Amino acid sequence: MGRRGVRQRGRGGAAAAACTAAALVLGLVTGCAGGGPSPTPSGGRSAQDTSYFTGLPARPAPVLAVKIDNVRPARPHTGLGQADLVYVEQVEAGLTRILAVFSSRLPPRVGPVRSARESDLELLRQFDRPALAYSGAQTALRPLIEAAPLEAVPPGTAPRAYERSGDRPAPHNLYLRPERALTAAGDVGDATDIGLRFGPAPEEGRPAATHTVRYPSARYTFTWSAADKGWRVAMDGTPAATTDGGPLAPATVVVQYTTVRPSEFGDRFGGVTPYTETVGSGRALVLRDGRAFDTRWERRTATGDTVFTTAAGERMTFAPGQVWIVLAPE
Known part of the structure; x- marks a missing residue:
């Protein structure tokens, strides 16, 4: 049997097992606090059958x-x-x-x-x-x-x-x-909530057909494709595809502007390894549904969620599907 068929780890695994045992002893099927994720507002689906990372149907699985x-x-x-x-x-x-x-x-x-x-x-x-x-x-x-x-x-x-x-x-x-x-x-945790939210797009936003992110020696361009319902990716001017799945076209692209500073490490050629700070806050640009949304990101602690909010202070919602998060230098 594969690893996914025997998974019993991850947050809440022990609590869920205890809840199940108690329910069997007492002849109950509900009412054990902490025994599973609470329903979400979208059509009665629960966190248990919706991915925290894509907003699409998925069962709990290791990361x-x-x-x-x-x-x-x-x-x-x-x-x-x-x-x-x-x-x-x-x-x-x-x-x-x-x-x-x-x-x-x-x-x-x-x-x-x-x-x-x-x-x-x-x-x-x-x-x-x-x-x-x-x-x-x-x-x-x-x-x-x-x-x-x-x-x-x-x-x-x-x-x-x-x-x-x-x-x-x-x-x-x-x-x-x-x-x-x-x-x-060994002991790998299942997917848990890291702060991403999925749903209809906010009212704010502006039309965007394409957006380019530049690094000192690299370039990414994301072009909206209505046929794919996603953003076609180009790397250094060349359309990006995979050997097993065709063109790359994530549903949502997040350009998260961060502080990129020198670290204490370097490569064998004497180059200094940059360190990207993902704890803190800053501006971000979210691309979804052919539109661009100016947002803010915040992650207060290393173990905390990364929260994206709109200019109105509401949680930014992503389009269900693959998400690219481009950690761009501020």
């Missing part, structure tokens, strides 16, 4: 984050279209890498996989003990990864979860088998 290479030789990607959340982060030399978060769907293969960064650890603290798959890390960073509230699954820990492809050169040819990674990960 797997995968660090993905994103230079030109690493494209096209594999499995990225099935991620619930896609974070874009700045790395050395002004380039970017992707942190893809999977829970409601697991593709058979994801990659190419690359090394972790210090910024990943703070970003992932808003999740309930996720698994993190990555190809390696600097020696000085490893103690921080080991101390972080996550299950690290690099190749040295889960060798059967990784494989090399012969169709492109190293280091851009390392791929992950997600199911095997979760099997090796």
Whole structure:
């Protein structure tokens, strides 16, 4: 039986089990406080059958984050279209890498996989003990990864979860088998509320056909496609597609402006690794349904939710589907 068929972990798992046992003893089927998620306002659906990350139907499942290479030789990607959340982060030399978060769907293969960064650890603290798959890390960073509230699954820990492809050169040819990674990960938490809200768009907003985000050495352009009901992604001027799913077209794109500062780490070529601060507050631009919404983001603590609000002070709602969060330098 696969890992998803035997999941009993995650927030509320012990409480739910205790509630079930009590109900059996007392001959009850309801009334045990804390025994499950409360219904949501949308048509009687509950948090148990709606993804916290996409707003689409999904059962509770463990969270797997995968660090993905994103230079030109690493494209096209594999499995990225099935991620619930896609974070874009700045790395050395002004380039970017992707942190893809999977829970409601697991593709058979994801990659190419690359090394972790210090910024990943703070970003992932808003999740309930996720698994993190990555190809390696600097020696000085490893103690921080080991101390972080996550299950690290690099190749040295889960060798059967990784494989090399012969169709492109190293280091851009390392791929992950997600199911095997979760099997090796141990105690991984299920998806929980991290502050995202889904529903009809607010009244404010302006028409937007395209939007470009620039990094020192990388560029992302998002173009609205009514046929896809999403934003077609272009990386460095080239339309982005996957080897297993066609063009990338997330339903919602969040451009979250953050402070990007030098960290204490660097690469072997002497480049300083940037650190993206995701605890704090700032401005954000949300793209959905062919419109742009000026918003604010706030995350008060590393373990707290990231909350997006409109200019009117209301919670910003996202379109159901894949969400890209582009962590752009302010």
